[in-house]
Amino acid sequence: MTEQLVLPFLKNSTSLTVVELCAGAGGQALGLHSVGFQPLALVDDDQNCVATLKGNFKEANVYLEDIRTWNPKPFEGVDLLAAGLPCPPFSKAGKQLGSDDERNLFPATLEIINELKPRGIMIENVPGLLEPRFDDFRFEFQEKLRKMGYTCAWKLLNACDYGVSQLRPRVVLVALEKNLASDFSWPYPMEITLPTVGETLYDLMAENGWKQVDEWRQKANRIAPTLVGGSKKHGGPDLGPTRAKKAWASLGVNGHLIAQSAPQPDFKGDPCLTVRMCARLQGFPNHWLFSGKKTATYRQVANAFPPPVAASVGRELFRVLTTTKKVFAVNSRSS
Missing domain, CATH: 3.40.50.150 (Vaccinia Virus protein VP39)
Structure with missing residues (x-):
């Protein structure tokens, strides 16, 4: 982490x-x-x-x-x-x-x-x-x-x-x-081995008891692609253009949306990231508070x-x- x-x-x-x-x-x-x-x-x-x-x-x-x-x-x-x-x-x-x-x-x-x-x-x-x-x-x-x-x-x-x-x-x-x-x-x-996306986000992905979180962690086995924030001129939040979404998909992440919460226990498929997950990938501490609705907070984090x-x-x-x-x-x- x-x-x-x-x-x-x-x-x-x-x-x-x-x-x-x-x-x-x-x-x-x-x-x-x-x-x-x-x-x-x-x-x-x-x-x-x-x-x-x-x-x-x-x-x-x-x-x-x-x-x-x-x-x-x-x-x-x-x-x-x-x-x-x-x-x-x-x-x-x-x-x-x-x-x-x-x-x-x-x-x-x-x-x-x-x-x-x-x-x-x-x-x-x-x-x-x-x-x-x-x-x-x-x-x-x-x-x-x-x-x-x-x-x-x-x-x-x-x-x-x-x-x-x-x-x-x-x-x-x-x-x-x-x-x-x-x-x-x-x-x-720095001469360190960075944690993978799976390792970095494991506890956040698991917080609602998702049954497949261990399998997902194994797939999300590299560091993250660059988060793309977008601007006020664009629509809702996602993880970037087509090329970026493909990079996220290879890690088992659905880049088409930003989720409100972690996956539920029986969720199937690739999960979306939450704003808090993106914030951790940016290096923000867990206590950092972001104001605004989901689109506004995601843009703050990703930019x-x-x-x-x-x-x-x-x-x-x-x-x-x-x-x-x-x-x-x-x-x-x-x-």
């Missing part, structure tokens, strides 16, 4: 501060929090995501706002600016319109960085962002950061290399003030940055940033 990140809310002299844009279900925030970052502000324009964030980060400032209109000024001087910016501008499913996509929030993020002047930056997105067609886009973004005083690098990380039982490649940008950048190193892949991956990068950022730690005071409140 994926290691569970269960920690009390950090609020002490050893923690650093972070503001996160497009925080979603809180996967990146949870991972960063687990290695020492205190979330000061979490911003998202989806009311279900905001309810999820408020339910899990009770002492953070949580904002239901578009980052293009949000006022970051109260948090100037934060240690780290993190973001999980919308993926459709760079994903094949989103037609890869890049700068021409209205959902491209990289320009707004640059404005916030310029206002907050964080010492470090961490942004995650889809692998499509590294395709040659976006070379100019990345170069331009990097140059603007350089002029602000940052040195940055892009890296493709696979979730399965950092303790997540899922084939989930993600692109991460790390930028640091020039005097700190040379101290940063990307985390090395999330796996907490263990965020923790792996965050741990190195924490090490670098604590070399010249600042003291930060905040007087704002949740809205």
Whole structure:
């Protein structure tokens, strides 16, 4: 089973501060929090995501706002600016319109960085962002950061290399003030044997007494394919396009639906995953609460940055940033 990140809310002299844009279900925030970052502000324009964030980060400032209109000024001087910016501008499913996509929030993020002047930056997105067609886009973004005083690098990380039982490649940008950048190193892949889907989800599949759960566990004998979250423009939740559904079917999982509950004792055939099962495959702890109906909660989970991956990068950022730690005071409140 994926290691569970269960920690009390950090609020002490050893923690650093972070503001996160497009925080979603809180996967990146949870991972960063687990290695020492205190979330000061979490911003998202989806009311279900905001309810999820408020339910899990009770002492953070949580904002239901578009980052293009949000006022970051109260948090100037934060240690780290993190973001999980919308993926459709760079994903094949989103037609890869890049700068021409209205959902491209990289320009707004640059404005916030310029206002907050964080010492470090961490942004995650889809692998499509590294395709040659976006070379100019990345170069331009990097140059603007350089002029602000940052040195940055892009890296493709696979979730399965950092303790997540899922084939989930993600692109991460790390930028640091020039005097700190040379101290940063990307985390090395973990040398561990990951549990299979069957092993990871066995107790959840068995919770209603399904008689064939042991047989299913033997069939679900690999790590998971990438969970696909979809967008507000699409219909109900499923595990992705035809190719993804075939990959799930080979593991004995029906990818056409998301179930409300685990299989009943006499269930026959391939079971569907529940939102909680998907959350575990993403590396969320069992106690993490997701707000909204099934479609909304599944999208939050499937679009999330796996907490263990965020923790792996965050741990190195924490090490670098604590070399010249600042003291930060905040007087704002949740809205």
